[in-house]
Amino acid sequence: MGWLFKKYRYLMSVSFILLSLLSSNAVLAADDSTDQLKAQIKERLEQRAKEIEDQLTELEERERVLEEEAKNREERLRYLEEKKRELEENARKKVEQQMEEQKLEESKLNEQLNTSEYQLTLEKLRNFKPIEQQVEYASANVKVYYGENTVVFDQEPVIVNNSTTVVPLRVIVELFGTAVIWDDNGKIIVLEKDGKIVVMQIGNKTTYVNNIAGNLETEPLLINGVTMIPVRFIAEAFDTKVQWVDETRTIHITPIK
Structure with missing residues (x-):
């Protein structure tokens, strides 16, 4: 927000100079020949003061919007971090569950393979000698x-x-x-x-x-x-x-x- 502060200081300095000019011209009020000029200068100064006020209002609004956006970003980041942790935890639990299910299935399969019928088949395969051939x-x-x-x-x-x-x-x-x-x-x-x-x-x-x-x-x-x-x-x-x-x-x- 440093640039906003610098801009604010700049506008305030301009405003101060304009107010000083307005005071200086007030001294010339005794000279009737300058009444029209003074009126024009006053009108311009008032117009410029209004512009400065509008610019400051705009800067304040922009600062408010930026602060709101920053707040929203922080909230979004917090949400994403929480979601990431939730997804990681769910993924970890799912992997653990799959590993448990796989262990259970492999245990059941081992029981089936321990029957005499399958043991004969496995023993036959263990004694198999593949023929060397080019594949x-x-x-x-x-x-x-x-x-x-x-x-x-x-x-x-x-x-x-x-x-x-x-x-x-x-x-x-x-x-x-x-x-x-x-x-x-x-x-x-x-x-x-x-x-x-x-x-x-x-x-x-x-x-x-x-x-x-x-x-x-x-x-x-x-x-x-x-x-x-x-x-x-x-x-x-x-x-x-x-x-x-x-x-x-x-x-x-x-x-x-």
Whole structure:
């Protein structure tokens, strides 16, 4: 507000000078020949004094508006800070809840995998020795949609052997909300949702859905340290519709209601 104060001082100085001039001209009042001139000077001084008064009023109003705006900004900042804290707290609680739910789901899945039926399957996979073969892959250059939302990948999907699109496992887990267990001994992936259990293995085209064996066109792979799995197979395994649009190179995954 310093500029307002300086302006105020300036206007007051001008006002003082004008008042002094008015007093000086009052001394000349005895000279009748200057009456008309004095009247004109007085009128101009009064007009100028009115202008100064109007300018001061305007400055006061502007100062009031600026103070009000500053107050509103402070209130807005306080509101935003409170909203930020609220959102952060809600996000923290949501993450904690999701972690608890995931632990519960993984615990239930572990119980199911501890049955003799699944233990035989897991043991068979742990003894699997993948055949060393060259796998050719290239950037798929595709977009994937889940419902109306674009799926964002940390590592872009790739096309394997010019036929199958594979995507990062982590994105699939988040997308479908599946429980997941990783068996590092056999590089085995176990996914579960709504009672359906899918078992896959890195480098192995054999897969199990509810412990029934089947074959994949392309096996899960490790690419740049990221586990990649066939998007069509896993989407259809968890009862979602998959559509490939060649013209736009897009994959549309639609939940079946």
